[in-house]
Amino acid sequence: MICEEEDKYQKIFDEAQDMLMVAEAKTGIIVDCNKAAVGALGWGKEELIGRHQRTLHPAHEQEGEFTKTFRQHLKSADSHILEAQFVTKSGEMLDVAIKAKTFILDAKELILASVRDISLQKKYQKEICDLARFPDEDPDPVLRASSSGIALYINRAGQQLLKQWGIETGNLLPDCFQPAIATVHRNQVTIVREF
Numbered sequence: 001m002i003c004e005e006e007d008k009y010q011k012i013f014d015e016a017q018d019m020l021m022v023a024e025a026k027t028g029i030i031v032d033c034n035k036a037a038v039g040a041l042g043w044g045k046e047e048l049i050g051r052h053q054r055t056l057h058p059a060h061e062q063e064g065e066f067t068k069t070f071r072q073h074l075k076s077a078d079s080h081i082l083e084a085q086f087v088t089k090s091g092e093m094l095d096v097a098i099k100a101k102t103f104i105l106d107a108k109e110l111i112l113a114s115v116r117d118i119s120l121q122k123k124y125q126k127e128i129c130d131l132a133r134f135p136d137e138d139p140d141p142v143l144r145a146s147s148s149g150i151a152l153y154i155n156r157a158g159q160q161l162l163k164q165w166g167i168e169t170g171n172l173l174p175d176c177f178q179p180a181i182a183t184v185h186r187n188q189v190t191i192v193r194e195f
Helices: 002-015 035-041 068-075 119-137 156-165 175-187
Strands: 019-024 030-033 081-087 093-105 108-117 143-145 151-154
Touching (some): 019 035
Antiparallel strands (some): 093 108
């Protein structure tokens, strides 16, 4: 019965979608990992087991014997998520989110780390931030207005227009804008107006 339970949990461990790694808390040596870790990092299971956890991280994350995140997880009684980077066997850098918790097994303190590759998420976040800055960097005035004609946003280039009209963000735009604003909101289109 005990062997069946162990087999069941080993299968769950091996088939988990996130990278799972177990290391000795005292030494940082990896003692087990799952298929996801092998697939994402490019090392075979036998290459990962016996490797020090710090060798998976870039040099700037290492602090002596351990990495910053490993130390933080060891110090914390709670399991929390920390962001870090992993270096794959091919040298590719992965942005990762690590959730880890220490536990005792066979009188040995171990740490179980659940690691998720967030590289794509980080890439998309950067693209969104870059796109969000785009209107502010546009040399032409860019304006966003509510359906009731309130100026919600205007970029730096458009600030001069607001000053000329004696309007601030949050105020009603001049009457000449109201038909265009109504059309934009009704038809969900963008209108370019020249001044």
